[in-house]
Amino acid sequence: xxxxxDTIDHVTLSRLVEANAVNGANIIGQAGxxxxxxxxxxxxxxxxxxxxxxxVFRKFETLVGYLKEMGVAKFQVDATDxxxxxxxxxxxxxxxxxxxxxxxxxxAYNKWFRAQVQASLDDPRxxxxxxxxxxxxxxxxxxxxxxxxAAA
Numbered sequence: 001x002x003x004x005x006d007t008i009d010h011v012t013l014s015r016l017v018e019a020n021a022v023n024g025a026n027i028i029g030q031a032g033x034x035x036x037x038x039x040x041x042x043x044x045x046x047x048x049x050x051x052x053x054x055x056v057f058r059k060f061e062t063l064v065g066y067l068k069e070m071g072v073a074k075f076q077v078d079a080t081d082x083x084x085x086x087x088x089x090x091x092x093x094x095x096x097x098x099x100x101x102x103x104x105x106x107x108a109y110n111k112w113f114r115a116q117v118q119a120s121l122d123d124p125r126x127x128x129x130x131x132x133x134x135x136x137x138x139x140x141x142x143x144x145x146x147x148x149x150a151a152a
Contacts, residue, residue: 007048008038016040017071025067025075029082033058036067036075051104 008016016022016038023039033056036047049055057063067075 006043006045007052007054008045009048009050013038013047013070013072022072025072027060027063027067027075027077029077029079030056031081031083032056034060034063034082036063038072 013022021040023041025039026037026044028035028037035054035056037044038047046054057066067073
Protein backbone atom coordinates (compact mmCIF):
# COMPACT_ATOMS: atom_id res chain seq x y z
CA UNK A 1 0.00 0.00 0.00
CA UNK A 2 1.90 3.06 -1.19
CA UNK A 3 -0.78 5.68 -0.58
CA UNK A 4 0.55 6.99 2.73
CA UNK A 5 3.43 6.36 5.10
CA ASP A 6 1.56 7.78 8.07
CA THR A 7 -0.42 5.26 10.08
CA ILE A 8 -2.89 5.14 12.93
CA ASP A 9 -3.37 2.31 15.37
CA HIS A 10 -6.49 0.55 16.62
CA VAL A 11 -6.80 2.78 19.71
CA THR A 12 -6.57 5.98 17.65
CA LEU A 13 -9.17 4.68 15.20
CA SER A 14 -11.46 3.81 18.10
CA ARG A 15 -11.14 7.33 19.52
CA LEU A 16 -11.78 8.92 16.11
CA VAL A 17 -14.94 6.84 15.68
CA GLU A 18 -16.14 7.77 19.19
CA ALA A 19 -15.62 11.45 18.30
CA ASN A 20 -17.57 10.98 15.01
CA ALA A 21 -14.49 12.26 13.19
CA VAL A 22 -14.18 9.42 10.63
CA ASN A 23 -15.41 10.47 7.18
CA GLY A 24 -14.95 7.06 5.58
CA ALA A 25 -12.42 4.47 4.57
CA ASN A 26 -10.77 3.11 1.45
CA ILE A 27 -10.12 -0.62 1.35
CA ILE A 28 -7.17 -1.24 -0.92
CA GLY A 29 -6.34 -4.62 -2.43
CA GLN A 30 -2.71 -5.71 -2.67
CA ALA A 31 -0.63 -8.83 -2.96
CA GLY A 32 -1.52 -11.03 -0.01
CA UNK A 33 -4.63 -9.25 1.22
CA UNK A 34 -6.37 -6.00 1.97
CA UNK A 35 -5.29 -2.77 3.66
CA UNK A 36 -7.43 0.13 4.80
CA UNK A 37 -6.91 3.89 4.75
CA UNK A 38 -9.04 5.81 7.22
CA UNK A 39 -10.25 9.28 6.26
CA UNK A 40 -10.83 11.88 8.97
CA UNK A 41 -10.95 15.62 8.48
CA UNK A 42 -8.49 16.44 5.70
CA UNK A 43 -6.25 13.52 6.69
CA UNK A 44 -5.88 9.98 5.40
CA UNK A 45 -3.91 7.38 7.35
CA UNK A 46 -3.39 3.66 6.90
CA UNK A 47 -4.34 1.36 9.75
CA UNK A 48 -1.23 -0.06 11.41
CA UNK A 49 -0.58 -3.44 12.99
CA UNK A 50 0.82 -3.63 16.53
CA UNK A 51 4.37 -3.70 15.23
CA UNK A 52 3.83 -0.40 13.39
CA UNK A 53 3.69 -1.65 9.81
CA UNK A 54 0.58 -1.26 7.67
CA UNK A 55 -1.97 -3.87 8.72
CA VAL A 56 -2.92 -6.33 6.00
CA PHE A 57 -6.07 -8.42 6.33
CA ARG A 58 -5.85 -11.73 4.49
CA LYS A 59 -9.62 -12.00 4.12
CA PHE A 60 -11.87 -9.22 2.85
CA GLU A 61 -14.67 -10.44 5.14
CA THR A 62 -12.44 -10.10 8.19
CA LEU A 63 -11.62 -6.50 7.31
CA VAL A 64 -15.27 -5.61 6.69
CA GLY A 65 -16.23 -7.21 10.01
CA TYR A 66 -13.48 -5.28 11.79
CA LEU A 67 -14.58 -1.95 10.28
CA LYS A 68 -18.24 -2.56 11.09
CA GLU A 69 -17.35 -3.53 14.66
CA MET A 70 -15.34 -0.32 14.97
CA GLY A 71 -18.30 1.71 13.69
CA VAL A 72 -17.12 2.36 10.14
CA ALA A 73 -19.89 1.01 7.91
CA LYS A 74 -19.26 3.01 4.72
CA PHE A 75 -16.15 2.51 2.65
CA GLN A 76 -14.87 2.30 -0.90
CA VAL A 77 -13.00 -0.67 -2.35
CA ASP A 78 -10.08 -0.51 -4.77
CA ALA A 79 -9.20 -4.03 -5.96
CA THR A 80 -6.86 -2.87 -8.74
CA ASP A 81 -3.71 -4.33 -7.16
CA UNK A 82 -5.35 -7.25 -5.36
CA UNK A 83 -3.55 -10.49 -6.21
CA UNK A 84 -5.33 -13.66 -5.12
CA UNK A 85 -2.41 -15.80 -6.37
CA UNK A 86 -0.09 -14.07 -3.90
CA UNK A 87 -2.60 -14.80 -1.14
CA UNK A 88 -2.57 -18.52 -1.97
CA UNK A 89 1.22 -18.55 -1.96
CA UNK A 90 1.38 -16.85 1.43
CA UNK A 91 -1.16 -19.32 2.87
CA UNK A 92 1.02 -22.25 1.92
CA UNK A 93 3.66 -20.86 4.22
CA UNK A 94 2.50 -22.82 7.28
CA UNK A 95 4.27 -21.85 10.48
CA UNK A 96 4.98 -18.27 9.44
CA UNK A 97 2.88 -16.96 12.32
CA UNK A 98 4.85 -18.99 14.82
CA UNK A 99 8.12 -17.80 13.30
CA UNK A 100 6.96 -14.18 13.43
CA UNK A 101 5.90 -14.57 17.06
CA UNK A 102 9.27 -16.12 17.94
CA UNK A 103 11.10 -13.33 16.11
CA UNK A 104 9.14 -10.67 18.02
CA UNK A 105 9.79 -12.45 21.33
CA UNK A 106 13.50 -12.66 20.50
CA UNK A 107 13.59 -8.96 19.63
CA ALA A 108 11.80 -8.07 22.86
CA TYR A 109 14.22 -10.22 24.88
CA ASN A 110 17.18 -8.66 23.07
CA LYS A 111 15.90 -5.17 23.90
CA TRP A 112 15.37 -6.14 27.56
CA PHE A 113 18.79 -7.81 27.79
CA ARG A 114 20.59 -4.80 26.29
CA ALA A 115 18.79 -2.50 28.74
CA GLN A 116 19.92 -4.71 31.64
CA VAL A 117 23.52 -4.67 30.42
CA GLN A 118 23.43 -0.89 29.97
CA ALA A 119 21.96 -0.43 33.45
CA SER A 120 24.78 -2.55 34.85
CA LEU A 121 27.39 -0.54 32.97
CA ASP A 122 25.84 2.71 34.19
CA ASP A 123 25.72 1.50 37.83
CA PRO A 124 28.04 3.77 39.88
CA ARG A 125 28.70 1.16 42.59
CA UNK A 126 32.16 -0.45 42.61
CA UNK A 127 32.61 -3.82 40.90
CA UNK A 128 32.94 -7.00 42.97
CA UNK A 129 36.05 -9.09 42.29
CA UNK A 130 35.46 -12.44 40.55
CA UNK A 131 37.06 -14.44 43.37
CA UNK A 132 34.70 -12.89 45.94
CA UNK A 133 31.63 -13.73 43.84
CA UNK A 134 32.80 -17.32 43.25
CA UNK A 135 33.43 -17.81 46.99
CA UNK A 136 29.97 -16.37 47.84
CA UNK A 137 28.09 -18.64 45.42
CA UNK A 138 30.16 -21.72 46.36
CA UNK A 139 28.99 -21.21 49.94
CA UNK A 140 25.37 -20.84 48.73
CA UNK A 141 25.63 -24.07 46.70
CA UNK A 142 26.99 -25.95 49.71
CA UNK A 143 24.12 -24.69 51.86
CA UNK A 144 21.53 -25.78 49.29
CA UNK A 145 23.19 -29.21 48.87
CA UNK A 146 23.15 -29.61 52.67
CA UNK A 147 19.40 -28.78 52.75
CA UNK A 148 18.69 -31.29 49.97
CA UNK A 149 20.60 -34.08 51.76
CA ALA A 150 18.82 -33.30 55.03
CA ALA A 151 15.41 -33.43 53.32
CA ALA A 152 16.12 -36.80 51.65
